[in-house]
Amino acid sequence: xxxxxxxxxxxxxxxxxxxxxxxxxxxxxxxxxxxxxxxxxxxxxxxxxxxxxxxxxxxxxxxxxxxxxxxxxxxxxxxxxxxxxxxxxxxxxxxxxxxxxxxxxxxxxxxxxxxxxxxxxxxxx
Numbered sequence: 744x745x746x747x748x749x750x751x752x753x754x755x756x757x758x759x760x761x762x763x764x765x766x767x768x769x770x771x772x773x774x775x776x777x778x779x780x781x782x783x784x785x786x787x788x789x790x791x792x793x794x795x796x797x798x799x800x801x802x803x804x805x806x807x808x809x810x811x812x813x814x815x816x817x818x819x820x821x822x823x824x825x826x827x828x829x830x831x832x833x834x835x836x837x838x839x840x841x842x843x844x845x846x847x848x849x850x851x852x853x854x855x856x857x858x859x860x861x862x863x864x865x866x867x868x
Contacts, residue, residue, distance in 0.1 A: 745757035746766065755763035778786075787793045794800060817836070825832045848854045 747755050747757075747763065749755065754766045756766050757763055788795070821836075822832065825835050828835065
């Protein structure tokens with residue numbers, strides 16, 4: 744089975760003849776809309792696959808710093824590559840850069856900017 748999701752959220756399933764038809768949902772939206780917050784909390788707490796989001800859960804959570812806009816020159820082909828992959832170009836580029844920084848910190852064992860500057864000059868960047 745092959746599915747695609749349209750921008751409006753509609754899910755389509757590919758048929759044997761190559762056409763796509765909307766997937767019929769089995770969700771009882773009226774039931775879900777009628778649930779109170781307490782009932783939702785009780786259902787979530789009874790779900791073994793749902794982690795508790797209590798104070799203990801948040802103790803180890805990391806705070807994300809808000810991005811500070813920085814002017815950066817990025818090659819057009821790089822921007823085009825990310826645009827071709829979908830929306831939130833900035834967010835996906837930032838995720839790639841964040842992963843690279845984490846890998847470098849893991850590789851070098853340091854997050855000190857002086858160490859990075861030394862490494863950058865060593866490799867000729």
